[in-house]
Amino acid sequence: MAENAAKRVKTDNGVVAIGTHNGHFHADEALAVHMLRTHVPTYSGAKLVRTRDSKLLDECHTVVDVGGEYEPARNRFDHHQRTFGTCFPERPTKLSSAGLVYMHFGREIIARRLAQPEDSEQVGLVWRKMYASFIEALDAHDNGIDAYDAAGLAAAGLQKKFSDGGFTLGAVVGRLNPNWNDPVPEDPVAAQEAEDRRFELASRRIGEQFDRDLDYYTQAWLPAREVVADAFAARQEYDSQGRIAVMKRQSAPWKDHLYNLEEELPEGGKVLYMLYPEKPVPDAKWRIQCVPVAKDSFQSRKPLPEAWRGFRDEELDGIAGVSGSVFVHASGFIGGNKTFEGALAMAKKALEI
Known part of the structure; x- marks a missing residue:
């Protein structure tokens, strides 16, 4: 599909541009964009540039899930390189663009919510918990990693008793892509704008779930630790x-x-x-x-x-x-x-x- 350069070039008025790929979208870049735009002040009001044109991506302040580079100093967060194997600290799953953005910006996001320093124990607890409970599943889904070892399941003779309908966080976003036989505008600019609107909806949808978890783990889960610690200390x-x-x-x-x-x-x-x-x-x-x-x-x-x-x-x-x-x-x-x-x-x- 042809690119509209005038539409995609970064503006000169100081607005930050986040670049990601166009075409079929996934949960990882949809969430990565949401985390940056919604929770990191640098990206408040950021423009979204969806393209695979390397020249246009070079003009973006930050690029996620495309470009073939993982260079945090340059705000490049792709994971598709053959040599890429980065994981979240003490976790075994290779990161996607969601995991990369969360690993680098998650502490800042949580620290702002808790009004505590990024290196505080409480921020670290929530940072690790939200990764294991939410982000890691998206990393695994995007990298094609099963939750269970297929060979081990086969050796044990274990099979699913029923279908779960494929209703995962990744599927929630994936289903917002157009169907193969949906009509597509003949004008390339109109077609790209329609696709971008779908991506924006997907980013909001997965972002709502992230925000609910962020609220839960900072406002309910973390305060519960003191309650449980008191019970644990008095158990004898x-x-x-x-x-x-x-x-x-x-x-x-x-x-x-x-x-x-x-x-x-x-x-x-x-x-x-x-x-x-x-x-x-x-x-x-x-x-x-x-x-x-x-x-x-x-x-x-x-x-x-x-x-x-x-x-x-x-x-x-x-x-x-x-x-x-x-x-x-x-x-x-x-x-x-x-x-x-x-x-x-x-x-x-x-x-x-």
Whole structure:
């Protein structure tokens, strides 16, 4: 498709231009553009230049996902070179343009949101967490890296039980590309403008998801660490081996933080049950939740007793021998009691069975 040079040349009024390739677009460059434009002051109001013309890309302040260069000092962030193999610190996945931009600008983005120095511990925690929880999947998708080793799955005879519909972050963006048989304007400039509008929509769409995660990890996940740390530090008040932890005031996202704290202090043993009130009010009911063997696992380190599972209220009182019982889930991963004392009694009894 012909390029419109007048449309693409960087303006002379100081507006920064971000270059990326035209044609079929992907989640990585869509997110890279969003992160820069939305969260880095240098790129506020930046113009987007979508082209593969090297002369036009040379005129851009920053280029992502095209150009065959990874030169951060020159703001060049491509990953398609044969020799490219850069990964995020302590992660195994080769970066895409999203990962490159996040690796270089992510700390600044998070530091601005937290109003803390880029080298602070809190910024580092969120920077690493958002990469592992959000960005890495896009890097893998763009580089054709499977989440599981195909040979290992085949050797184990494992197959999917159902289709997930291909609904991934990458697919959400990919589906905004035009279909193969959609009409295309005959005028090259009009055709490119229509394609660019689709890319802008894709960048906003994946950007919304990034922004929601940024809000969650800075405003909810990070403050939860203190709540979980307090529960972890006091766990031996309820069990001499530290197998019961209690969030006294209210529930908070606890799994990531608990696993991290256990790694930092492995001599304290593993927590098996986390107790917390359903609501932050004095007369709230209490939950007893089993700690999974891994964050996304449905398998618990020690499920609640099989004899309790699927029962409720007075019937459960009689079976468990604890008054005020509310329920135990049929899979045994969670239960409830009307009071903290009752939930604690259930946890202690479960430890003995």
